[in-house]
Amino acid sequence: MSAAELFTQASYLAASVLFILGLRSLTKPDSARRGMQQAAVGMLLAIVGTLTKEEIVDYKFIIAGLSVGTVIGYPLGMFVPMTAMPQRIAISHMFGALAATLVGIAEFYTLGDGAQVSHATMAALGFEVMFGALTITGSFMAFGKLQEFLPGVPVTFRGQNAVSGVLFAVTVGLFAWLVYQPHTPWAFYVMCVLGLFIGVSLVLPIGGADMPVVISLLNSYAGLASSATGFAIGNEVLIIAGALDGASGFILSMVMSKAMNRSFSNILFGAFGKPPEKGAKAATGLAVKPVSAEDAAIQLGYARSVIVVPGYGMAVAQAQHAVRELADLIEKNGGEVKYAIHPVAGRMPGHMNVLLAEANIPYDKLKEMEEINGEFRNTDVALVIGANDVVNPAARNDRSSPIYGMPILNVDQAKSVIVMKRSMNPGFAGIENELFYNDRTTMLFGDAKSSLEKLVAEVKMNAAG
Amino acid sequence: MQTTSIIELYVFVLAGFVGFQIITRVPSLLHTPLMSATNAISAISLVGSLVAAGSDKNRVATWLGFVAVTAATINVVGGFLITDRMLKMFRPAGKAGAGGRPLPRKAKEDEG
Numbered sequence: 001m002s003a004a005e006l007f008t009q010a011s012y013l014a015a016s017v018l019f020i021l022g023l024r025s026l027t028k029p030d031s032a033r034r035g036m037q038q039a040a041v042g043m044l045l046a047i048v049g050t051l052t053k054e055e056i057v058d059y060k061f062i063i064a065g066l067s068v069g070t071v072i073g074y075p076l077g078m079f080v081p082m083t084a085m086p087q088r089i090a091i092s093h094m095f096g097a098l099a100a101t102l103v104g105i106a107e108f109y110t111l112g113d114g115a116q117v118s119h120a121t122m123a124a125l126g127f128e129v130m131f132g133a134l135t136i137t138g139s140f141m142a143f144g145k146l147q148e149f150l151p152g153v154p155v156t157f158r159g160q161n162a163v164s165g166v167l168f169a170v171t172v173g174l175f176a177w178l179v180y181q182p183h184t185p186w187a188f189y190v191m192c193v194l195g196l197f198i199g200v201s202l203v204l205p206i207g208g209a210d211m212p213v214v215i216s217l218l219n220s221y222a223g224l225a226s227s228a229t230g231f232a233i234g235n236e237v238l239i240i241a242g243a244l245d246g247a248s249g250f251i252l253s254m255v256m257s258k259a260m261n262r263s264f265s266n267i268l269f270g271a272f273g274k275p276p277e278k279g280a281k282a283a284t285g286l287a288v289k290p291v292s293a294e295d296a297a298i299q300l301g302y303a304r305s306v307i308v309v310p311g312y313g314m315a316v317a318q319a320q321h322a323v324r325e326l327a328d329l330i331e332k333n334g335g336e337v338k339y340a341i342h343p344v345a346g347r348m349p350g351h352m353n354v355l356l357a358e359a360n361i362p363y364d365k366l367k368e369m370e371e372i373n374g375e376f377r378n379t380d381v382a383l384v385i386g387a388n389d390v391v392n393p394a395a396r397n398d399r400s401s402p403i404y405g406m407p408i409l410n411v412d413q414a415k416s417v418i419v420m421k422r423s424m425n426p427g428f429a430g431i432e433n434e435l436f437y438n439d440r441t442t443m444l445f446g447d448a449k450s451s452l453e454k455l456v457a458e459v460k461m462n463a464a465g
Numbered sequence: 466m467q468t469t470s471i472i473e474l475y476v477f478v479l480a481g482f483v484g485f486q487i488i489t490r491v492p493s494l495l496h497t498p499l500m501s502a503t504n505a506i507s508a509i510s511l512v513g514s515l516v517a518a519g520s521d522k523n524r525v526a527t528w529l530g531f532v533a534v535t536a537a538t539i540n541v542v543g544g545f546l547i548t549d550r551m552l553k554m555f556r557p558a559g560k561a562g563a564g565g566r567p568l569p570r571k572a573k574e575d576e577g
Binding site: 012015016019020022023024026027029030032033036037039040043046047050051053055056057058059061062064065066068069070072073074076077078080082085088089092093095096098099100102103105106107109110120215216219222223226227229230231233234235236237238239240241242243244245246247248249251252255341343348349350351353354357358360362363364365366368 | 469470473476477480481483484485487488489490491492493494495496497498499500501502503504505506507508509510511512513514515516517518519520521522523525526527528529530531532533534535536537538539540541542543544545546547548549550551552553554555556557558559
C-alpha cells in the first residue's frame with residue numbers, strides 16, 4: 001500500500017467514525033449541533049482523501065461539479081423556509097439517488113458494458129441502479145405532491161395493481177438475468193428505464209397524509225443505493241454511510257406506520273384502485289358550534305393550562321410564530337402552555353417540532369404523544385391548530401372507521417376544546433371527525449395565522465382592560 | 466464470491482446494526498434533523514462520483530461522473546447546512562435561542 005493509498009484509507013476510516021459519532025449526538029438535542037459539525041469535517045476529510053487518489057488524473061470536471069453543486073446546494077441549505085422542509089428533503093433524496101445511479105451506470109459502461117463485471121459485482125451494480133432509479137422518480141413525485149404542482153390526492157386508475165405488478169416483475173427478472181449473464185447491455189439499460197417507471201407508479205397513488213412514510217421509505221432506498229455503490233466499487237465508507245442512512249429511513253418508516261396503525265404494504269399498495277373511504281358515520285343532523293375570536297380569547301385568557309395540538313394546517317398557514325406569541329401571552333397571564341406532537345402530524349417525521357423550535361419555543365415544552373396523553377383530562381383548553389385525523393376519536397371507538405386503531409391524542413378528554421380550521425371539509429383521509437361535534441368543542445373558522453393574530457390582539461386587550 | 470465481497474458484507478451488516486442501535490434512541494423531537502443528517506452523510510457517494518469524473522477512462526464515465534459530483538455536492542453542502550440550521554433552533558427552556566426573545570415589544574405592552 002502506497003503512502004497516498006494509506007492516507008485515503010485513513011481518511012475514510014476517520015469519516016466513518018465521525019459519521020457514527022455525529023448520528024449518536026442526535027440522541028440529545030444539546031450535543032446534536034456539535035456532533036453534526038464533526039460529521040461534516042468527516043465528509044471533508046473523505047473528499048480530500050479521495051482527491052489525492054492516484055486514479056484521479058483530471059480535475060477539470062471535478063472542480064466544475066463541485067462548484068456547480070455548491071452554488072445550487074448553498075441556497076438549498078440556507079434559504080429554504082422550515083415550512084418547506086418536507087419537499088426540501090424529498091428533492092435531496094432525488095439528488096442522492098441520482099449520484100448513486102449515475103456512478104453505477106458509468107461503472108458498468110467502463111467495464112466493457114458488463115463484459116468485465118463479475119456476478120457478485122453485477123448484483124451490487126444492479127441493485128444500485130434499480131433502487132437508485134426508482135428513488136429518483138419516486139422522490140421527484142413526492143416533491144411534486146408536496147410542492148403541489150402534482151395532485152396531492154391519490155391518483156389511481158383501473159388495473160393499476162396489475163400494471164405495477166408486471167412492471168416490477170419484469171424489472172426483477174432483468175436484474176436476475178444480469179446477475180447470471182452480466183454482459184447484457186440492453187437488459188441493463190432497460191432495467192434502468194423501468195426503474196424510473198416503478199418510482200412513478202409507486203408514489204403516484206399515495207396521498208398527502210401518507211407522505212411521512214413515503215419520505216422515510218425513500219430515505220431508506222437512497223441509503224441502500226449508496227451502500228450498493230460501495231459494494232460495486234469496493235469502497236467501505238460508502239457501504240457504512242449508506243447502511244446508516246438505510247437503517248435510519250427504515251426505522252422512521254416503522255415509527256410512522258406504527259403511528260398510523262398501518263402496515264408497510266398497506267401504505268404502499270393500499271391506495272391502489274380504491275378511493276379514500278367515506279367515514280361510516282355521516283355527520284347529518286349534527287351541528288358544530290362556531291366561536292368568535294373574542295369569546296375564544298376570553299376562554300384562553302382565563303385558562304390555567306393549555307395544550308396546543310399542531311397539525312399540517314399550522315405549517316400551511318405558517319402560523320408557528322403566531323402560536324408562540326399567543327403562548328407567551330397566556331404564560332404572562334399565569335397559564336401553562338404545552339405542545340402535543342403526534343408522530344405523523346405534518347408531512348414528514350418531526351415536522352412540527354422543527355417549526356415550533358423555529359418559533360423559539362423551548363424543546364422541553366414539545367411533548368410526545370405517550371408523554372402527554374394522560375394530561376388532557378386536567379387541561380382547561382386544548383387548542384387544535386390545523387390537525388384532524390390525529391385527534392379523531394373514531395380511531396378509538398368506531399370499528400368501521402378506516403383509521404380505527406390508530407393511536408391518537410386524547411384531545412376529547414380536555415375540559416374544553418377549540419379547533420382552528422379553515423372550513424368543515426374533512427381531512428386528507430376524508431373521514432368525518434366526531435371531535436368537532438363534541439359538546440365541549442367550539443370551532444374557530446378561518447386561516448390559522450390570521451385567527452391566531454386576532455386571538456393575540458384580543459387576549460392583549462383583555463389583559464390591558 | 467471473492468473474500469473481499471464477504472468482508473464488505475460484514476461491514477454492511479455491522480454498520481447497519483450500529484445504525485439501528487443508535488437511531489432507535491434518537492427522540493422523535495429530532496426526527497427531521499435526523500433525516501436531513503443521514504441524507505447529508507449518505508452523500509458520501511460523492512467519493513465514488515469523484516473517481517468516475519476524474520479518472521479519465523472514457524467520455525461517458527466522465528460526463529456521468531460530472532453530473533453525479535454535482536448532485537452529490539448539492540446534498541453535502543445543502544444537507545449539512547440545513548441540518549445545522551435546524552439544530553441551532555432547538556433550545557431548552559431558559560436559554561435564549563438564535564432569534565432571541567422580542568423583549569422590546571414586551572416592554573411596550575407593559576406600559577399600555
